[in-house]
Amino acid sequence: xxxxxxxxxxxxxxxxxxxxxxxxxxxxxxxxxxxxxxxxxxxxxxxxxxxxxxxxxxxxxxxxxxxxxxxxxxxxxxxxxxxxxxxxxxxxxxxxxxxxxxxxxxxxxxxxxxxxxxxxxxxxxxxxxxxxxxxxxxxxxxxxxxxxxxxxxx
Numbered sequence: 001x002x003x004x005x006x007x008x009x010x011x012x013x014x015x016x017x018x019x020x021x022x023x024x025x026x027x028x029x030x031x032x033x034x035x036x037x038x039x040x041x042x043x044x045x046x047x048x049x050x051x052x053x054x055x056x057x058x059x060x061x062x063x064x065x066x067x068x069x070x071x072x073x074x075x076x077x078x079x080x081x082x083x084x085x086x087x088x089x090x091x092x093x094x095x096x097x098x099x100x101x102x103x104x105x106x107x108x109x110x111x112x113x114x115x116x117x118x119x120x121x122x123x124x125x126x127x128x129x130x131x132x133x134x135x136x137x138x139x140x141x142x143x144x145x146x147x148x149x150x151x152x153x154x
Contacts, residue, residue: 030069033078036093037061040086061086 034048041057050058068078
């Protein structure tokens with residue numbers, strides 16, 4: 001009889017565990033998504049960390065986020081909906097799109113390319129040989145150079 005009561009208790013324990021894990025998962029998703037969104041009241045705070053007393057934007061957005069998470073919407077769908085409703089400034093970090101990748105990669109690449117090109121140009125100029133003028137070795141120039149050295153004390 002005792003064994004039977006233990007086996008009857010096992011399904012109840014499993015159901016409670018599943019419900020509890022689902023609630024923890026929902027809360028974790030809510031926290032994760034709430035930290036990926038910005039409050040639109042102008043405070044430049046993360047949505048779940050907006051600390052304005054009576055902030056209407058934060059209250060409305062957190063309610064929408066809670067409803068979307070409770071409905072079981074995917075993370076991308078929730079973020080897309082917030083971006084569509086509040087604009088791209090509602091996202092704490094921009095989406096990783098082709099344009100954003102190009103906007104982040106091209107300027108440093110052009111800078112490095114310019115630095116490399118400058119290095120090659122300076123190296124080419126440095127290696128270029130220029131013919132040195134021939135110094136005449138006549139007695140008048142020797143006397144003139146000696147006089148210049150005496151007068152400038154070099």
